[in-house]
């Protein structure tokens with residue numbers, strides 16, 4: 001029997017599936033108890049995590065039997081992938097399995113601020129802000145995608161059905177790459193980062209957190225976005241200067257910001273976005289729906305089983 005440690009929430013049926021042929025330690029709060037986590041991982045063959053468990057050198061070097069790390073998502077900023085590569089520990093991500101959920105989240109954000117739904121609280125308290133709530137259509141507007149991986153491609157596919165024009169920046173894709181056409185038809189145009197920010201009515205980030213992207217969105221870059229645009233971040237909080245973004249929101253530069261990810265999660269009392277009206281804040285749920293959780297969990301369970309069975 002192989003031992004698998006699962007330290008954050010996973011779809012129950014996938015946990016049951018893994019338990020048939022393995023010894024499974026499943027505790028969705030284990031990531032919060034570092035000492036216990038290190039202890040149970042010592043003789044584990046695999047660990048399955050979301051974004052909160054730090055799979056770092058300390059954990060990996062103590063877990064001498066570790067063959068695989070399963071990531072119930074796609075971001076790898078909590079995993080020391082270099083160490084894993086050097087020590088032949090496979091890292092399995094759920095690539096593609098949460099793209100639909102994130103894409104639908106982005107579309108919700110576009111409509112939310114295009115129609116200024118945040119003002120409906122005024123209706124509940126007896127006001128009638130009919131003129132303030134004259135919004136705008138998504139059709140004919142330009143969506144700017146930062147990063148053009150699986151998730152951004154799914155966003156592009158769906159946004160092109162709304163008759164939006166799409167510009168995208170991805171330094172890892174050549175202009176001639178077939179994916180530009182494959183995922184957006186004629187609607188997606190590859191551009192430089194600054195060109196995307198200059199043109200876009202909606203900017204949506206789809207980049208990993210890594211040394212190249214940490215604090216990429218500085219005050220001066222954020223200022224290059226169009227006045228009145230919508231800013232959506234469902235990638236990682238660490239890629240944006242949060243104080244600078246909050247300042248620009250307060251100054252009325254953006255129509256609104258949709259933020260699912262933050263430098264520190266859960267939010268601390270002094271988080272700069274708390275209390276800003278035109279800000280939609282969600283607790284890192286863009287990629288997590290019932291459907292994506294089931295897809296992600298069964299994909300990771302299957303792939304981890306394959307590795308452990310050799």
Ligand SMILES: O=C(O)[C@H](O)COP(=O)(O)O
Nearest residue numbers: 050051072073074075287
């Ligand atoms: O990286 C991801 O796929 C998303 O941020 C979701 O992460 P999660 O595994 O913590 O749900």
